[in-house]
Amino acid sequence: MKIVVIGCIHNDIENLPTFFDKLSTYQPDVLISVGDISDSTFPKGFSSLDIGRIFLEEVKEVSKNVLVVPGTWDKELIDFFEKKGVSLHGRGKVVKNVGFYGFGGAQTPFNTPYEPSEKEIEEGLIKGFEMVKNLEIKIQLTHSPPFGTVLDIVGGRHVGSQAVRKCIEILKPQVAVCSHIHEGMGKDRINETTILNVGKFFEGYFGLIEIDDGKIQKVELMNLI
Secondary structure (H helix, E strand, O other): OEEEEEOOOOOOOOOHHHHHHHHHOOOOOEEEEOOOOOOOOOOOOOOHHHHHHHHHHHHOOOOOOEEEOOOOOOHHHHHHHHHOOOEOEOEEEEEOOEEEEEEOOOOOOOOOOOOOOHHHHHHHHHHHHHOOOOOOEEEEEEOOOEOOOOOOEEOOEEOOEHHHHHHHHHHOOOEEEEOOOHHHOEEEEEOOEEEEEOOOHHHOEEEEEEEEOOEEEEEEEEEOO
16 A cells, blocks of 8 residues: 655645656555645736635546645635535544544644644544544544654654644654644654654655555655656
């Protein structure tokens, strides 16, 4: 099973067709977006919903299984992705005996459109986990990285989510994926959980997870450029 994870598109619809063509060569069984598909400004004549529709049209050409959690700029897309059946925001879903659960958004100092509280993030992740808790392999999806890792450092300070970290420690997914902190893209661990910050898709970065024989075989940051 191959899982591709992308994040932080930030309205870059111009490069989506090229990047998605390249991603399709990996033939992913699941494609995950961990948020910030939208942004604060839009190409002339486009709205947040337009960006969401274009994203979904393009991504469906890469994988029939698409899972999305919202970023801080994706508030207007939450209901849209829910109606389209691809949202994993406060939900869990099983694909090929792998359990996926997630919750989006993040706290920031910039007053972005979608900043759920730490309590909301924790409760949303637990709610999603309950839907897949009996699966052998579980993967957690969040926009924010967990607090206190190499994946959440900005200006020498840890700025990630305490709730995301708490849920990793308690729920013990095999893998946890995130984005949000562009400077923190890469890989780390919390106990037995591998954590991957997939960085900026508009610069070609993405995560690749491979599962074979009921075990995680690969968790890596990749680049299409």
